[in-house]
Amino acid sequence: MEWSVYEEEKSIMNEILSLTLSSMQQDMHRLDSIGGNLANAMTPGYKREVVAAPAFSTVFDALANHARTSSIHPSNIDAGANQATLQLDQRNGMLKSTGQSLDVAFASGGYFEVTTEQGPAYTRQGNFRVDARGRLVTAQGYPVMGKSGEIYLNNPTPVIDAAGNVFEGIPVGGRPNSEPNSPPIAQLKVMQFDNPKSVQRLGEGLVTGEGAPSQMNEADIQIRQGFLENSNVSSMHEMVQLMQTMRHFESMQKVSLGYDDMIGSAIRKLGDMS
Numbered sequence: 001m002e003w004s005v006y007e008e009e010k011s012i013m014n015e016i017l018s019l020t021l022s023s024m025q026q027d028m029h030r031l032d033s034i035g036g037n038l039a040n041a042m043t044p045g046y047k048r049e050v051v052a053a054p055a056f057s058t059v060f061d062a063l064a065n066h067a068r069t070s071s072i073h074p075s076n077i078d079a080g081a082n083q084a085t086l087q088l089d090q091r092n093g094m095l096k097s098t099g100q101s102l103d104v105a106f107a108s109g110g111y112f113e114v115t116t117e118q119g120p121a122y123t124r125q126g127n128f129r130v131d132a133r134g135r136l137v138t139a140q141g142y143p144v145m146g147k148s149g150e151i152y153l154n155n156p157t158p159v160i161d162a163a164g165n166v167f168e169g170i171p172v173g174g175r176p177n178s179e180p181n182s183p184p185i186a187q188l189k190v191m192q193f194d195n196p197k198s199v200q201r202l203g204e205g206l207v208t209g210e211g212a213p214s215q216m217n218e219a220d221i222q223i224r225q226g227f228l229e230n231s232n233v234s235s236m237h238e239m240v241q242l243m244q245t246m247r248h249f250e251s252m253q254k255v256s257l258g259y260d261d262m263i264g265s266a267i268r269k270l271g272d273m274s
Contacts, residue, residue, distance in 0.1 A: 020256040026051060027249040033086065034242050037233045045105075045124035045205060046231035047088040048238075088207070090196045093232040095224060101157040102128045102136070105229040108222035110190040111207065114142040115150070121206040122191055122213065127228055130156050136166075140204045146186035147215075153185075160225040163218050164188030188223065190216045 033049040040046040095105050104126035111122035121142070128144055131137045136144045136151040143150045151166060159167040165184035191213040193199055198210030 017256060017259045020252045020259065023252045024249055024256065027245050027252065029086070030245045031242070031249075034238050034245065037238050038235060041231050041233040041235050041238075043125075043205070043231050044127055044228045045093070046233065047090060047124070047199075047207075048231070048233045049201070050087050050089050052085050052087050086200075087197055088199050088201065089232055090199070091232050093230040095227045096230050097227055099226050101159075101225065102130070103226055103228050104128065104160055104188075105224050105227040106222065107224050108220060110192055110216050110221060111213070113145040113189045113191050113213075114138055114206070115145060116142055116206070120145075121202055121208060123205050123207065124229055125205040138205070142206075145189045147189050148186065151186040151188075158185075160188070160223060162223050163221050164190055164223050190221050190223075192216045 030051045033051050037048045090109075092106065092108075095107065106124060106126075111124055112126065114121055114123055123138060125138065127139050128136055129139065130153050131141065134152045134154070136153055138144060145151070146166070153166075154168060161167075164187050166186040166188065167184050168182060192215075193209035193211075193213050195210055199207050200209065201207055
């Protein structure tokens with residue numbers, strides 16, 4: 001009878017130890033995300049990473065129940081409940097005026113579509129330029145897609161309206177004109193994901209998502225020429241998150257060490273009984 005009790009207690013301790021170690025692993029993921037967020041606080045269009053996971057209540061509920069009843073059945077502890085997932089914070093960043101014709105930013109949702117060697121990708125970084133072939137490209141050189149394909153410009157000062165229509169604009173040194181007087185030569189292809197939580201970072205300011213994105217309705221698009229979208233990272237918030245995560249990690253470390261000692265004590269008692 002005593003042997004079975006010790007075996008059950010040992011199994012319970014192993015389960016709770018597994019949960020605390022999983023919690024510490026999540027904290028490590030959080031620290032990585034916080035470091036990345038702080039490093040990109042000044043990157044245009046950057047969306048902060050968030051490690052989404054339950055608030056570790058499973059561990060503390062299990063500990064409280066064990067202290068109260070001295071009995072937990074391992075099947076009641078869901079070790080998979082605390083698995084972390086990485087998501088991007090989709091809130092818009094503040095817009096910063098640059099006055100540059102090829103800088104564009106969203107005052108709404110949406111992503112610009114670009115072409116890479118691996119296929120279509122999407123970005124909110126609107127610091128575009130014109131390459132040697134006259135194409136509108138990203139800062140990394142990826143062609144920016146219009147509704148009819150790649151966009152070619154005859155001069156580097158186009159006019160881009162709120163819906164993403166691209167007009168020839170005013171030649172360098174030409175007479176100022178606030179209204180384009182010719183049909184658009186292209187329209188930026190603006191896409192959206194049906195499930196924003198599925199958006200994942202590819203690197204170089206590019207993202208992808210689950211399933212094929214759809215084109216946004218023109219009435220919902222709000223593009224601002226001469227602006228860039230700032231990162232939505234708040235350095236102050238990230239520093240608070242950093243301190244909270246470190247304290248939580250230290251707490252889980254103490255719990256882990258305590259239960260490790262308890263397991264060692266249980267094993268020694270089992271050895272004495274044999």
